Amino acid sequence: MRILLSLILALALAAGVVWVAAGRAAAPAIEITQPGKLVGMDSTLEFTVAAPQGTLTRLEAVLEQGGKTTPLFSLDSPGDADVKQETPERMRVSRPLGKRSVPVLQAGEATVRVSATRSALFGVRSRAAEASRSFQARFTPPRAGVTSSHHFVNFGGAEMVVYRVTPADAQSGVQVGDLFYPGYPASGAGVAGADPSLRVAFFALLHDQDLNTPIYLTARDEAGNQSRSSFEYRVFPRMFRKSRIEITDAFLQRVLPEIVDHAPDLGATLDTPETYAEAFLKVNNDLRRANAELIRSVSAKTAPEFLWHGPFRPLGNASVEAGFADHRTYFYKGREIDQQVHLGYDLAVTVNIPVLAANDGKVLYADYLGIYGNTVILDHGMGIGSLYAHLSSIDVKAGDEVKKEQQLGRSGMTGLAGGDHLHFSMLLQGRPVTSVEWWDPHWIEDRIQRKLREAR
Numbered sequence: 001m002r003i004l005l006s007l008i009l010a011l012a013l014a015a016g017v018v019w020v021a022a023g024r025a026a027a028p029a030i031e032i033t034q035p036g037k038l039v040g041m042d043s044t045l046e047f048t049v050a051a052p053q054g055t056l057t058r059l060e061a062v063l064e065q066g067g068k069t070t071p072l073f074s075l076d077s078p079g080d081a082d083v084k085q086e087t088p089e090r091m092r093v094s095r096p097l098g099k100r101s102v103p104v105l106q107a108g109e110a111t112v113r114v115s116a117t118r119s120a121l122f123g124v125r126s127r128a129a130e131a132s133r134s135f136q137a138r139f140t141p142p143r144a145g146v147t148s149s150h151h152f153v154n155f156g157g158a159e160m161v162v163y164r165v166t167p168a169d170a171q172s173g174v175q176v177g178d179l180f181y182p183g184y185p186a187s188g189a190g191v192a193g194a195d196p197s198l199r200v201a202f203f204a205l206l207h208d209q210d211l212n213t214p215i216y217l218t219a220r221d222e223a224g225n226q227s228r229s230s231f232e233y234r235v236f237p238r239m240f241r242k243s244r245i246e247i248t249d250a251f252l253q254r255v256l257p258e259i260v261d262h263a264p265d266l267g268a269t270l271d272t273p274e275t276y277a278e279a280f281l282k283v284n285n286d287l288r289r290a291n292a293e294l295i296r297s298v299s300a301k302t303a304p305e306f307l308w309h310g311p312f313r314p315l316g317n318a319s320v321e322a323g324f325a326d327h328r329t330y331f332y333k334g335r336e337i338d339q340q341v342h343l344g345y346d347l348a349v350t351v352n353i354p355v356l357a358a359n360d361g362k363v364l365y366a367d368y369l370g371i372y373g374n375t376v377i378l379d380h381g382m383g384i385g386s387l388y389a390h391l392s393s394i395d396v397k398a399g400d401e402v403k404k405e406q407q408l409g410r411s412g413m414t415g416l417a418g419g420d421h422l423h424f425s426m427l428l429q430g431r432p433v434t435s436v437e438w439w440d441p442h443w444i445e446d447r448i449q450r451k452l453r454e455a456r
């Protein structure tokens with residue numbers, strides 16, 4: 001009898017230990033990854049659930065708003081949800097969450113709640129967990145309207161608008177065809193005391209866009225509500241010069257080895273004269289394109305306020321100003337081999353001249369950059385930048401703050417350069433725009449300062 005009692009006691013004790021241990025098994029881990037803090041017409045609910053070494057017996061998601069609960073998902077009736085078993089222990093569930101798919105959703109505060117239960121001890125015990133996220137449902141698009149007047153866009157050039165957007169946290173700016181130019185708080189452009197809804201955006205009609213490209217103000221909130229508003233502007237066409245460039249073997253033999261050494265990914269080889277001509281085409285096309293992309297990504301680090309003051313310093317030779325967007329045709333041994341657009345101004349005076357900053361700014365890039373050779377890119381804030389190429393030496397480094405007319409380096413012939421010269425370009429969001437405007441005090445006054453004064 002005593003032995004039997006001890007045995008029962010031992011068994012009961014063992015069962016108790018297992019029971020407690022099963023109770024300590026990890027509860028399901030729920031993580032809600034979407035929505036963010038705003039939900040609109042077409043937002044998404046997305047969450048993951050992990051139940052290590054266990055089976056989910058229940059998984060539910062509901063919407064709670066104004067005391068009402070609406071089912072969104074359950075394991076038994078997944079509806080239009082997308083359920084993915086990501087790992088043996090984790091599944092990801094996503095389904096539409098917005099007015100369009102959940103019509104009961106009203107504008108205002110709401111919560112999604114996800115709850116899960118897993119089994120332990122062969123289903124005798126279970127562990128549950130819950131996660132929730134509160135959000136604002138919003139179905140009205142942000143309101144945006146341009147407040148500045150008289151907008152003149154030169155083909156290949158830039159222009160600026162002052163506008164108001166509410167709510168101020170909407171992403172807003174000017175759309176030119178498929179290119180978006182973000183706006184920045186007007187206070188950063190020197191409009192003292194401007195509330196955050198007053199914004200300034202620079203935009204451009206690029207040399208390779210259509211003259212009739214639609215230009216409008218756009219605003220979009222995190223919930224995906226979007227508005228467009230048009231504003232008055234005039235576009236002035238411009239003819240770009242055509243020029244002919246003769247490529248000689250001597251030129252290729254001088255410039256290519258240096259460029260190709262710096263661009264191992266290009267896959268260009270330099271053995272026979274034929275491979276030189278092929279390498280030139282790779283450099284003039286593939287590398288040129290990769291360089292343009294790098295300039296754009298570097299320029300994305302622009303400051304949200306003006307770093308510059310007054311007109312930009314001209315190159316010092318008015319005759320170079322016709323050089324922007326020259327359409328160049330390249331000839332090799334009398335045969336046309338390529339066409340490109342020259343997106344800057346070339347200044348050749350003598351060799352190794354000091355290259356000076358066109359305005360106050362911050363160095364975004366100071367290094368070798370493919371066809372541009374040794375290059376300095378300055379940020380002047382709000383998407384405005386300037387680029388100095390083919391330098392023989394560089395005197396600044398990325399992150400440096402520079403003053404107008406501070407020396408950045410010396411001119412040279414690194415990269416794809418026919419001789420010692422400075423290649424200069426103004427940039428807007430990393431895309432070349434005509435510099436003449438930025439050199440012109442009248443343009444700076446009419447296009448920028450006047451509008452900022454009126455905004456005050």
Ligand SMILES: [Zn+2]
Nearest residue numbers: 344345346423
């Ligand atoms: Zn050039």
